[in-house]
Amino acid sequence: MLNLLYLQSLTEMRRQLRDFRSVLSIFLFPTIYLIASITINRSVMQQLGSDWIQYAVVYATSLSVLSIGLMDFPTRFHYDRSKNWNRMLQVTPLARSIYLLAKIVTQLLLQACAIILVFLIAALFFHVVFSLTKDLLLMLWLLFSELTFLAIGLCIGMAGSATNFISFLVFMGLLLISGMLATIHGIPTWLEHAMPTYSLLQNAMAIIHHPFFSLQATGMMLLYAIIFIVFAVFLDQRKKIDTRG
Amino acid sequence: MVNTYLHIDHITKSYKNKTALSSVDLTFQRGEIITLLGPNGAGKSTLINLISGLIAPDAGKITYFSESSLTRAVKNRMGIMLQEVQMIDKVRVGEIIRLFRSYYTHPLSYPEILELSDLTRYEKTYANQLSGGETRRLQFALALCGNPDILLLDEPTVGMDIDARKRFWQNIKSLGLDQKLLLLTTHDLQEAQEIADRLILLANGTIVIDGHYEALNQASRLTRITLTSNRFFNEEEQHSLPLIHKSESQDNKHTIWIDNADAFLDALYTTGIKQANAITVQAIQTGGLHELYQSLLPTS
Numbered sequence: 001m002l003n004l005l006y007l008q009s010l011t012e013m014r015r016q017l018r019d020f021r022s023v024l025s026i027f028l029f030p031t032i033y034l035i036a037s038i039t040i041n042r043s044v045m046q047q048l049g050s051d052w053i054q055y056a057v058v059y060a061t062s063l064s065v066l067s068i069g070l071m072d073f074p075t076r077f078h079y080d081r082s083k084n085w086n087r088m089l090q091v092t093p094l095a096r097s098i099y100l101l102a103k104i105v106t107q108l109l110l111q112a113c114a115i116i117l118v119f120l121i122a123a124l125f126f127h128v129v130f131s132l133t134k135d136l137l138l139m140l141w142l143l144f145s146e147l148t149f150l151a152i153g154l155c156i157g158m159a160g161s162a163t164n165f166i167s168f169l170v171f172m173g174l175l176l177i178s179g180m181l182a183t184i185h186g187i188p189t190w191l192e193h194a195m196p197t198y199s200l201l202q203n204a205m206a207i208i209h210h211p212f213f214s215l216q217a218t219g220m221m222l223l224y225a226i227i228f229i230v231f232a233v234f235l236d237q238r239k240k241i242d243t244r245g
Numbered sequence: 246m247v248n249t250y251l252h253i254d255h256i257t258k259s260y261k262n263k264t265a266l267s268s269v270d271l272t273f274q275r276g277e278i279i280t281l282l283g284p285n286g287a288g289k290s291t292l293i294n295l296i297s298g299l300i301a302p303d304a305g306k307i308t309y310f311s312e313s314s315l316t317r318a319v320k321n322r323m324g325i326m327l328q329e330v331q332m333i334d335k336v337r338v339g340e341i342i343r344l345f346r347s348y349y350t351h352p353l354s355y356p357e358i359l360e361l362s363d364l365t366r367y368e369k370t371y372a373n374q375l376s377g378g379e380t381r382r383l384q385f386a387l388a389l390c391g392n393p394d395i396l397l398l399d400e401p402t403v404g405m406d407i408d409a410r411k412r413f414w415q416n417i418k419s420l421g422l423d424q425k426l427l428l429l430t431t432h433d434l435q436e437a438q439e440i441a442d443r444l445i446l447l448a449n450g451t452i453v454i455d456g457h458y459e460a461l462n463q464a465s466r467l468t469r470i471t472l473t474s475n476r477f478f479n480e481e482e483q484h485s486l487p488l489i490h491k492s493e494s495q496d497n498k499h500t501i502w503i504d505n506a507d508a509f510l511d512a513l514y515t516t517g518i519k520q521a522n523a524i525t526v527q528a529i530q531t532g533g534l535h536e537l538y539q540s541l542l543p544t545s
Contacts, residue, residue: 018335
């Protein structure tokens with residue numbers, strides 16, 4: 001089973017690394033965001049202190065989590081469905097859980113690489129270096145949070161031809177509500193706090209400030225993960241029943 | 246060893262208000278090569294999809310080997326070539342074959358799969374860049390990966406040119422079919438009779454005929470008459486003539502399928518319909534499975 005998971009993940013990894021658009025969204029998007037936000041806000045950041053540059057690193061890595069989970073993953077999942085590839089696999093002995101797990105493992109590995117890349121650029125060009133404990137805890141937190149966003153992405157990926165539109169809408173909506181893209185005044189606090197992006201950022205900041213997790217944010221993210229994983233499994237089963245007539 | 250590989254027990258399947266298959270009952274043995282033949286919408290692909298487990302029947306059941314459901318162990322012994330599946334992007338032919346081999350317990354060797362599917366020179370090509378015929382060959386290769394005991398091929402040669410078809414059938418014959426069950430669908434009767442020793446003709450979701458080609462050919466006595474006339478027979482004239490199973494008209498040229506040519510021609514003269522319509526008989530094609538099959542195809 002592990003060998004099967006390895007080979008399936010390897011194929012998924014190859015497919016993604018050969019796809020220019022995918023590479024662009026996974027690696028270049030957070031890197032450009034980091035460089036642009038620090039360069040544009042350099043003078044403000046210098047006045048406010050080094051914390052702000054650290055925030056930019058946290059935002060860039062969090063953006064990468066959102067981009068992979070909400071944009072890249074559902075689009076790729078929908079692509080396979082649109083080619084009837086799911087039907088092709090359904091008639092083989094391959095368990096559907098292995099197929100899904102391989103896709104998730106691939107995304108997590110790519111996510112880890114993207115985070116390391118952002119850390120490296122932050123260290124090399126902007127001299128932002130976290131302690132090893134902070135680096136590891138932040139990485140762990142971001143990967144854990146990625147599971148929630150992948151589950152949301154899986155639900156979006158089952159929306160058929162509306163997948164691309166919905167994934168863009170959810171991605172942009174969460175970016176705006178969380179303030180990652182720009183600070184927007186007038187968004188109700190309860191709405192901001194109800195989004196998984198709030199827990200994502202809150203805990204990431206907590207790790208930077210004092211290297212330990214915020215229990216509240218971790219609990220919230222766990223709750224989101226459970227809700228969306230259950231919902232994704234329900235939708236996947238329903239789709240399976242639909243195709244079986 | 247179990248000789249019955251597949252038993253389809255009174256399967257019924259409907260889509261909304263249309264019955265795709267109606268109480269179909271079939272048994273397939275090891276070593277059989279069977280062609281499911283029929284016009285579009287006859288229920289061929291529905292039957293393949295039911296056997297593949299892609300759709301569930303409304304009534305009836307399917308037994309695989311001696312198992313009552315399509316378990317992973319059963320799938321391990323089956324190879325299925327579906328219609329309407331496209332290849333995914335950014336993965337090479339060789340890589341995809343290697344991946345599919347890993348799904349099975351006793352896969353066919355990699356070089357053998359490439360050779361049987363005629364894909365050796367496409368090993369490094371991206372799967373989604375293959376032509377229609379090459380894609381079908383890759384789908385065939387993927388169906389062969391597990392060295393299956395049951396091989397289901399749904400319209401396998403669609404999109405292939407004549408040479409590719411010829412090589413495809415040669416490769417099929419070299420598979421060692423005496424230990425396997427090969428079930429394929431086609432609407433090309435000539436192709437069907439070349440490979441299969443058992444033909445099943447489906448029309449409107451029911452089995453019209455089921456048997457060996459030679460026996461069926463003998464039994465099928467439908468005759469096709471091509472004639473020219475001012476107009477086609479009206480309702481009253483059709484009542485006074487022997488039963489016309491099917492007719493096709495183009496301008497003043499008409500083709501009809503009937504049971505008995507002599508009785509029909511006699512009736513044309515005695516009733517005076519021949520003179521009234523200025524009928525000239527152009528050709529008479531008597532008997533055979535071909536005429537029976539043609540009579541079942543929808544009127545063009």
